[in-house]
Amino acid sequence: MTIYALSSGSGLSGIAVIRVSGPKTKKVLKNMTFLPIPSPKVASIRKFINPETKELIDQGILLWFPGPESYTGEDMAEFHVHGSKAVIEAIYLCISKIDGCRLAEPGEFTKIAFQNGKINLLKAESISDLISSETEIQRKQAIKIMIGKSSDKFNSLRERLLKILSNIEAKIDFPEEDLPDNILKNIQSETKSIKNEIDKILNDQKVGERIREGFKIAIIGPTNAGKSSLLNYLSNRDVAIVSEIAGTTRDVIEAHLNLDGYPVVISDTAGIRDSKDEIEKRGIKLALERAENSDLNLIVIEPKSVDISHFLKNFETKKSILVINKMDLGADNITDKIKNYDPVLISIKEEKNLDKLINMIKENFKNKFIIHDNIYITRQRHRTNLEKCVEHLTNFDEKNSLEDFDKAAEDLRLATRYLGTIVGKVDVEEILGSIFNDFCIGK
Numbered sequence: 001m002t003i004y005a006l007s008s009g010s011g012l013s014g015i016a017v018i019r020v021s022g023p024k025t026k027k028v029l030k031n032m033t034f035l036p037i038p039s040p041k042v043a044s045i046r047k048f049i050n051p052e053t054k055e056l057i058d059q060g061i062l063l064w065f066p067g068p069e070s071y072t073g074e075d076m077a078e079f080h081v082h083g084s085k086a087v088i089e090a091i092y093l094c095i096s097k098i099d100g101c102r103l104a105e106p107g108e109f110t111k112i113a114f115q116n117g118k119i120n121l122l123k124a125e126s127i128s129d130l131i132s133s134e135t136e137i138q139r140k141q142a143i144k145i146m147i148g149k150s151s152d153k154f155n156s157l158r159e160r161l162l163k164i165l166s167n168i169e170a171k172i173d174f175p176e177e178d179l180p181d182n183i184l185k186n187i188q189s190e191t192k193s194i195k196n197e198i199d200k201i202l203n204d205q206k207v208g209e210r211i212r213e214g215f216k217i218a219i220i221g222p223t224n225a226g227k228s229s230l231l232n233y234l235s236n237r238d239v240a241i242v243s244e245i246a247g248t249t250r251d252v253i254e255a256h257l258n259l260d261g262y263p264v265v266i267s268d269t270a271g272i273r274d275s276k277d278e279i280e281k282r283g284i285k286l287a288l289e290r291a292e293n294s295d296l297n298l299i300v301i302e303p304k305s306v307d308i309s310h311f312l313k314n315f316e317t318k319k320s321i322l323v324i325n326k327m328d329l330g331a332d333n334i335t336d337k338i339k340n341y342d343p344v345l346i347s348i349k350e351e352k353n354l355d356k357l358i359n360m361i362k363e364n365f366k367n368k369f370i371i372h373d374n375i376y377i378t379r380q381r382h383r384t385n386l387e388k389c390v391e392h393l394t395n396f397d398e399k400n401s402l403e404d405f406d407k408a409a410e411d412l413r414l415a416t417r418y419l420g421t422i423v424g425k426v427d428v429e430e431i432l433g434s435i436f437n438d439f440c441i442g443k
Contacts, residue, residue, distance in 0.1 A: 002028070003112075004095050005104035006088060013083030018091055021109055024100045025075040029064065032057075032094055038064050048079065050094055057090045058082055072109055073116030114424065121424030122151045125379065129212055134256065135263045141211050141378065150376040151423050153201075157194055158419040164190055165416060168409045188397070191412075195393045198386050201376050205368065208378040210295065214256060214265035215365040218290045221300035226325035229348045230300060231255060231268040234358070252286050259358075262365055267294070295319065296364050298357075302326040321360055327352065382422050389418040 002022025008015065020028050029037055031051040038044035046062040049055065061080035070076040081087050095101050107128070114124050126145035133139040144150075164187050219227045235255040257264040267290050270283030291297050297320040322343040328350050344360060346353040377383050392415035399408040419425075 002098075002101045003104035003108055004028075004092070004101060005109070007078070007109075008083070011083075012085070016081050016083035016088055018079040018081065018088065019076065019104075019109060020079070020095065020101075021070070021072045021074050021076040021104075021112065022101070023075065024098055025077050027098060028095055028101065029062065029077055031098065032091070033062065038062055040064055040066050040069070043080075048081065048091060050090065052094075052097075057094070058087045068116070068118075071118065072112040073118045074112065120151055122154075122422065123148070124424075129378065135258050136261045137211055138263055141208065141375070145378060150378075150382075153376055154419055154422050155425075157197065158416055158423075158425065160190060160194055161412060161416045161419065165409065165412045168412060191393055191397060195390055195397075198390050198393075200374070202383065202386055202390070204375055204377060206377075206383075207368070208375045209380065209383075210368060211263065212378045214263040215296070215368065216294045217264060217266040217296045217298060217361065218287075218294035219266065219268050219298045219300055220287055220291045221323075222302075225300045225302045226348050227300045228253075228268050230298070230323070230325070231266060233348055233351075233354060234266060252283075252290055259365075260362055262362075264365070295368060296321065296361065298323050298361075300325055303329060321357070321364070323357060385418040385422050389415045392418070 002020065002024035004018060004020040006016060007019040008017040026037060032048050033046045034049060035046065038046070041063065043061050043063055045059065047059045048057045048062075050057055058081045060082065063078040063080070065071070065076040065078075067074040067076065079091060081091065092103070096103070110119070110124050110127055113119050114121060119127075123146055126142045130139065130142035130146060133142055167187060219230055221227055231253065235257060252270075253268040255266050255268075257266060269287030269290055299320050300323045302325050322338075322341040324338070324343045324345050325348055327345045328347040344353065344357045346357055348354065377386070392411040396408050396411040396415065399411060
């Protein structure tokens with residue numbers, strides 16, 4: 001099947017890039033230019049013509065990448081045309097009338113590149129992350145993965161496991177032959193060394209995932225305390241509806257921010273109170289769940305919230321900042337018990353002390369974004385496979401010490417398989433859909 005799609009961004013633009021890949025690519029080019037195929041990887045000016053009406057659609061640049069020396073490993077071409085909707089749709093229509101050509105699915109070009117061995121699974125994911133990056137720190141992390149930093153590490157660990165496995169399987173195949181003592185000792189020391197290295201990789205405070213997904217902040221508190229107003233202020237736009245009516249926010253409202261180059265996802269949640277309204281009760285449940293899973297909670301109250309100790313005890317103080325809003329109304333009701341929580345006193349209405357709150361937020365997440373060269377995990381998929389690998393290495397050590405080589409070898413095979421799954425060295429068809437569906441169409 002030959003696929004095609006717009007690889008540049010949608011919307012009005014000076015230039016649009018339409019990518020075509022597959023066995024019918026040559027036919028597409030001949031049908032729409034009525035000229036010989038251009039030289040590989042040489043930008044050629046061409047008139048793009050409707051093959052049925054012979055009308056000129058546009059004039060632009062044509063690039064030809066014969067397989068396997070292309071991004072996908074197949075015959076591939078790019079039409080660089082003017083970025084109007086009419087031009088793009090006219091070219092789409094002409095390509096669609098050729099048998100065996102269809103519009104590409106999200107991420108399909110990169111999926112084909114992976115299946116043809118042009119890239120591994122980690123690089124495919126990093127391409128998606130690079131396209132989606134909104135901050136400099138996200139871009140840098142995606143580039144590190146793309147150039148093979150993580151792939152090299154995981155492939156190296158896997159090759160070491162395969163070498164151990166070959167010695168174990170030699171013992172199984174030739175039971176009458178005793179393995180030399182130095183090899184047995186090496187098997188034990190090497191597996192422990194590999195397990196320790198993976199443990200160090202896992203002990204990364206989930207920095208890689210935080211960078212990729214964003215530092216999660218939940219704004220929680222009683223109704224009508226100014227949570228939505230705070231979200232709007234931090235976002236510098238009206239994200240949430242602000243009203244004097246208590247309980248206006250029913251669902252979780254998210255905004256993605258860039259604070260000093262750090263990616264942040266901040267959530268406004270339903271006001272927490274006793275309610276008989278079923279919809280509001282579901283919103284409060286979502287608020288509590290979001291607070292539990294966040295990296296930082298901003299607990300927003302107002303001075304008239306006299307006794308909130310019962311409220312605060314439900315939240316981890318280590319990952320919470322107590323914010324008292326509406327200080328323009330006075331601070332007479334702030335008790336010593338509340339002061340013990342070291343609250344930040346602000347007025348969103350008068351924009352007082354908000355810079356102090358923002359600085360506290362920045363200091364909090366900067367400590368959790370400590371970047372070093374030993375960050376290899378950027379997705380939960382990587383972490384889960386490494387944890388499974390460690391689990392089977394632990395089982396292997398126990399069985400190997402009892403000289404139960406058959407069962408030990410199976411654990412080692414599984415440990416090797418989980419490492420291989422990260423980079424796509426084994427059959428990973430079941431996870432491909434979820435990975436490539438995150439891509440934009442045309443990539």
